[in-house]
Amino acid sequence: MQLELRHLEAVCRIAEAGSLGRAASRLGVSQPALSAQLRRIERVVGGELFVRGRHGVEPTALGQFVLARARRVLSEMEELTAGARAVAPGTPLRLGCILLVLLDGLLEQIERELAGREITVDVEHSVTALARLLGSGRYDAVLYGEVNDHEVPLPEGVLARTLIPREPFCVRLPADHPLAARAEVELADLAEEPWMTLLEDDDGGPEALVAACARAGFTPSLRYRITDRKMHWDLIAAGRAVSVSQPTAPAAEGTVLRPLAGSPITGRIRLAWNRAAVPAAQAELLYRAAGRAYLAQLDNNPFHRAWWDAHPELHPDLG
16 A cells, blocks of 8 residues: 555544544544544554553654654645635636624725736535535635634634634614614614524624623514625614614614614624635735725715724734
8 A cells, every 4th residue: 555645644633633423423434434444544654653642642752753754745736726726717716704894895895905816705504514615615705704612613624713803792773762862872772672593603703793692681572584694774763673783884764773782792803714725925915905905985974983993902914
């Protein structure tokens, strides 16, 4: 048997996972199959690559030697693939997103940063689907959000960078709501309201809303889940619901946006890309485009502009 890239990948995944069981799960194979493959690899290289330690499997001296070179080979292959995709004629950059506010200006910014490069952009309503499609090669990069402490699991071979580390979600109310005149709203004062649930149900948002309401002393009545933005706003304007929102969201007739006291729900925005398909330079350009698209929405709401200016440590590094 000769060593192949898949064998090097298996050795690296075992080292990263710290156990054969976790590595097998990440590779999508059974643990017995991975154990048998490791034994075949060890026969080729001439000795044991891992031994059981106090915290799982640990590489031997031979294992450290093989790992260092395996990582170098895999990195060079990823650079080769990414470089080939970048220069191949007629190869579009495939970007997947959830329905973030910054999408309204993202295409304009991408056209400036990656002038002349063909780009396709698709919107999904599931962060889990985005991550899965990134791993399967359907997308080259994805832009997504996470709420509070939730972290979206990403597939192997993917790099990620946080664009906006934290933004305090606000609440959208009917313009004639009794609380609309306040500068900020206490979550507890919304205990009797019907709620519009968040569009994504796997980014930690629903759990964060329920947990925040529980801390405020009530269980929210989750009445509607509407993916159409205009219908969403129309229902709120009609007094039929309230909803949490990104603080950069635009104005909508018949509604107002108000910050929630104490920022009980926060979000962050991240960019992830397949390192075998997107060179580092292009990932940097995508990051800049998304960052500038976000900044272009800051003045939609004066309360968020004031908050943002008071937190320069959260600003994206746009060079």
